[in-house]
Amino acid sequence: MKIRKAHSTDRSYIVDIYGVVADEIQDITRRPEEITNTYIFSLLNKPEDQCIFLVVEDDDDEIIAFAHAEKIGLAAYDHILTNYIIAVSPEVQNKGYGRGVFMGFLEYIFNERSDIQRLEMEIKHDPDRVKLFEATGFKVEAVIENRARAANGEFYDQVLMAWTNPNFKP
Secondary structure (H helix, E strand, O other), X not given: OEEEEOXXXXXXXXXXXXXXXXXXXXXXXXXXXXXXXXHHHHHHOOOOOOEEXXXXXXXXXXXXXXXXXXXXXXXXXXXXXXXXXXXXXXXXOOOOHHHHHHHXXXXXXXXXXOOOOEEEEEEEOOHHHHHHHHOOOOEEEEEEEEEEEOOOOOEEEEEEEEEEOOOOOO
């Protein structure tokens, strides 16, 4: 497993994985039709200080997972990365790649981005998932009732979680 920064040439692989995960797993907020080449292109072309996008390659240099987060764009929130997403190709789930990219992302922020104090994400309310992220240092900050609407029309609660970078330097 190799973790590296994403490149613009990775776009189609990322779109494919993201679309399948959004369609099959349905635990991310973005729906498959919202995951377009244009959307991924916009993320991959943001300035490096505005977006972190890492991919995981297997031993054959195939992209099998990724994670990204971005800044909001307001000066008051310049110390925050938000909308943290992790996606792992369904064929390789439950083999440690998700945890690998997850921990690699936190390590990257710790070592390379002392300007980032907080990493935020919203997850579907599920006690097992909450425990998983708490084990990596994320803390629950709020449970927001009926915040998101699934493709089937049902509302579900989301949990706002945040990780604080111990290496933050204002």
